[in-house]
Amino acid sequence: MDLNTIHPDQKYIDGIASNDSVVIEMIYKKFAPKVVQFITNNSGDKDQAQDVVHEIMVLLFNQAKAGKLHLTCPFDAYFFLLCKRRWLNELKNSAHKDVTIYENVVSVNESAHELIAQTEKFEEEQKHYGNENKLEIEDRVAFEENLTKISDKYFNKKKHKTASLKPWYFAVAISIIVMFGLFFFDYRHYPNFEDYNHPESAYFTERGVSEAILKQAENNFNGKRYETAIPIFEMILKENNSDEIKYFYAVSLLQVSKYVKAETIFKELEAGNSIYKEKAKWNLALSKLKQGKYNECKAILQTISQDYEGYDDVEQLLEELE
Numbered sequence: 610m611d612l613n614t615i616h617p618d619q620k621y622i623d624g625i626a627s628n629d630s631v632v633i634e635m636i637y638k639k640f641a642p643k644v645v646q647f648i649t650n651n652s653g654d655k656d657q658a659q660d661v662v663h664e665i666m667v668l669l670f671n672q673a674k675a676g677k678l679h680l681t682c683p684f685d686a687y688f689f690l691l692c693k694r695r696w697l698n699e700l701k702n703s704a705h706k707d708v709t710i711y712e713n714v715v716s717v718n719e720s721a722h723e724l725i726a727q728t729e730k731f732e733e734e735q736k737h738y739g740n741e742n743k744l745e746i747e748d749r750v751a752f753e754e755n756l757t758k759i760s761d762k763y764f765n766k767k768k769h770k771t772a773s774l775k776p777w778y779f780a781v782a783i784s785i786i787v788m789f790g791l792f793f794f795d796y797r798h799y800p801n802f803e804d805y806n807h808p809e810s811a812y813f814t815e816r817g818v819s820e821a822i823l824k825q826a827e828n829n830f831n832g833k834r835y836e837t838a839i840p841i842f843e844m845i846l847k848e849n850n851s852d853e854i855k856y857f858y859a860v861s862l863l864q865v866s867k868y869v870k871a872e873t874i875f876k877e878l879e880a881g882n883s884i885y886k887e888k889a890k891w892n893l894a895l896s897k898l899k900q901g902k903y904n905e906c907k908a909i910l911q912t913i914s915q916d917y918e919g920y921d922d923v924e925q926l927l928e929e930l931e
Contacts, residue, residue, distance in 0.1 A: 618684035626673035
């Protein structure tokens with residue numbers, strides 16, 4: 610490859626590959642806002658935007674570490690187009706109807722399309738042929754842990770400064786709250802996700818997968834180290850796409866608030882006839898509960914069979930949502 614064709618923005622790719630916190634933070638500050646704006650303008654929210662950016666960053670890390678990512682266009686156009694395509698695919702695979710797409714957030718550099726095709730081809734090949742060694746797994750786990758910290762820091766809402774008030778202001782404010790509080794505040798108590806979040810333990814007996822890798826996934830899941838378990842599950846799924854592995858992978862995603870990806874898998878399991886069908890429905894309901902989407906949570910709960918082993922929890926949660 611002619612080195613003269615490499616764009617100066619290759620520095621971002623190199624920074625991702627080396628797990629450089631400064632470069633990763635710069636990417637979030639400079640390029641993530643456009644992605645967030647696009648997704649929130651198109652049937653999504655900030656949590657879903659965070660998931661999309663995270664997934665694309667991991668994809669770029671994998672491709673860069675494999676030595677198969679040489680940037681020939683501005684990073685901005687390439688990164689945005691990747692995130693945009695990922696979100697449009699999520700919408701296509703979800704239950705959204707009549708979605709209006711607003712694409713005026715950023716102009717896309719046409720020269721990015723060839724790179725996009727290469728990246729999507731790389732991702733597809735990884736799903737079918739990817740074989741990572743122990744060092745590669747450790748590098749990716751370290752990258753995802755660092756990425757999650759930076760991502761959470763970026764997406765957290767900034768605390769607003771409280772204005773300094775004179776004492777008599779407080780007296781007036783307290784009087785108003787006492788006299789009119791019932792008119793201005795909703796004291797309804799909504800159920801808490803953590804009250805119902807009790808993932809079952811994993812005990813894998815799958816065939817065709819290294820016993821050591823299965824044990825790593827099992828130990829990290831049972832130890833509630835979900836961020837570490839996720840890339841291990843992803844590696845196992847390349848060799849064994851069983852409902853059991855998909856279920857525990859999706860539960861891990863839910864625990865770290867990667868709602869879009871988790872719900873996609875739960876819906877796939879719900880549509881099947883495995884022993885995970887009703888469990889998938891329950892976790893879909895928990896996902897909506899965690900996001901504060903109480904009506905959606907209630908609607909899903911009402912579809913769960915009374916034969917489900919955890920139906921007592923279903924009834925209790927339904928009662929709290931009334």
